[in-house]
Amino acid sequence: MSISSAGIVKKRLFEFACNKNDMMILESGKKFGPITIAYETYGKLNQNKDNTILIQHTLTMDSHAAGIYENGGGSGWWDGLIGPDKAFDTEKYFIVCSNIFGGCSGSTGPSSIDPEKGHPYGTDFPFFSFSDVVKIQRVLIRSMGISKIFSVVGGSMGGMLALQWATDFPDEIGSVIPIASAWKQSPMQIALSEISRQSIINDLKWKGGDYYKSGKPDNGLALARMIGHITYMSDASMEKKFARNLKNGKFNFSFDADFEVENYLHYRGKAFVDRFDANSYLYISKALNYFDVSGDSLTNGLSGKDISFLVISFESDWLYPARQSEEMVRYMISKNIDVSYCKIESTYGHDAFLLEINEESKLIKNFLERVRNE
């Protein structure tokens, strides 16, 4: 734990919609409850309750964005950006990160027990949209007495959730930082999601989502993760990391992994199935594909509001190419919205938003200071 870490942190649970009268009505029209949302906080909420930064995670991450747990384990996934004097300065800001509705790291999702039936929801879990996710997350934020969020921030899917906040509740946020993200899912992104979903659905162990007793579709979920990892890297970063290095120094002349890159993908795939639920993957990935706040959807509500945007993309990111961020930024500028944009040079591909900590820190720190002093 570095000296500027967020320190020992704790996962908390927030429960609501526990009785029939206060269930959430989802975009699909379905009513749903009870709901638990797992979350973590770093830093302190100030007296004015106006120093909250809401961090949104990616498809496969969770509420553990910074610090470490008392019983050990890894530090949070954005630990380099969150802590005293870091980009998201825990001396100044109250930072909240919650696990997405539909997830599998403490929040209610398909692997949660349906209280009416006494077994996991599976595919009885309702389909949801990012509007639903944000509406549910807002209940948590409101429960803390926070009526306005200083900044909503996220990389990849997290950036899209931040943009969903700006679209749905523009009066309740002060700034937005979407990183390596987009204002709508492109057909390429939808296509890549669909092959990942089919990897799971093709696994006979998926059994229509009802696998919690019979054994998980590990091969399918691992394959989905392998597909994901390819899209997180770049041609250049793969060349640098793996080249054509062989696992055993020679060709196997078999269907086993010959190359280190294959071995790496298998390793990452296997590690993933221990920590993620296949149905959560499917549901969140569908919601992701439904995401589209492009054009006036996003900007109509922002007109005349005091909201600032910092948009960041990365040169070698082919999963969320800069052209998508740039399309959004151009449109925002045409609508007189306060937006700063930077494309960071990097060879890391989409993973850059987790790795280019120094460059991101500079941009984010300056941006937050400016917004705070305005």
Added chain:
Amino acid sequence: MSISSAGIVKKRLFEFACNKNDMMILESGKKFGPITIAYETYGKLNQNKDNTILIQHTLTMDSHAAGIYENGGGSGWWDGLIGPDKAFDTEKYFIVCSNIFGGCSGSTGPSSIDPEKGHPYGTDFPFFSFSDVVKIQRVLIRSMGISKIFSVVGGSMGGMLALQWATDFPDEIGSVIPIASAWKQSPMQIALSEISRQSIINDLKWKGGDYYKSGKPDNGLALARMIGHITYMSDASMEKKFARNLKNGKFNFSFDADFEVENYLHYRGKAFVDRFDANSYLYISKALNYFDVSGDSLTNGLSGKDISFLVISFESDWLYPARQSEEMVRYMISKNIDVSYCKIESTYGHDAFLLEINEESKLIKNFLERVRNE
């Protein structure tokens, strides 16, 4: 059939290595025979037998490169480039295209009957390399009395087979045209191959390759094809073709295909399983990943030889990015090899080599004329 088509064409079979004494010895050390190679020819072999152009196909194509069969069916996959007065002019050249060893369109492959056992080889089929493929193809060429090939040509995997010819038999070819190709497989390409293979291997119907009686791993093979199709297109070509168009005009809120792009991938996947064998896919894809003639492997044998290269890449091709062709071309120039290079502007992605017929025709026609007159 256009007026300049190669006309009515016929698939022929060539058999050899039929007895124990003349079996092929593969790179893995295994002996193998008998071997059948399916092939087609267009145009006429001249008296000097020096007007042969050998066309190499991609992973999933076959010997039917041009014209149509007497009983109908589609025209060949490169029909736009092959015919009277076309880039590969059948009035001038004798054009040969053969189905790859290990394939499933007439050539001996894993789905062929093992004469010793009376059932398909399955995974008893030997692993092979592109050196083996070229060595086997050379037997066919020699059987026609051809000792020197005027030009070896191919797109994608076909380009790599052309480069393998240049590496293994530099004295027997006059020119090489690798299009949308590379002189070695990159880790990104290996990774994409591996997820396609795992799609098949994960399918419980694959059964270790022994599925010919029990039913084919159609879902797995279709998924491999879906992955492939994503890599053949580009972000821009997907935007143009599909945007976010919905299949049914609204979200399904189910795991069915919502978007046209998903529907298209499923359609292409399903169409593929009717014409391709899963084991052939696995074997050829492994050989593809083994391919590496980079650096002196390629150039050492070319020193002082009268061989000309035309290398073509496409701007938006991210499966075989231009940087790989350019790396090869730079190295060739440093070794005083006669090489022309062109990167064609296109938004079609890797598929451009099948679609940018006009641009390719100009380059190829001029190049072949120059080589012929030298």
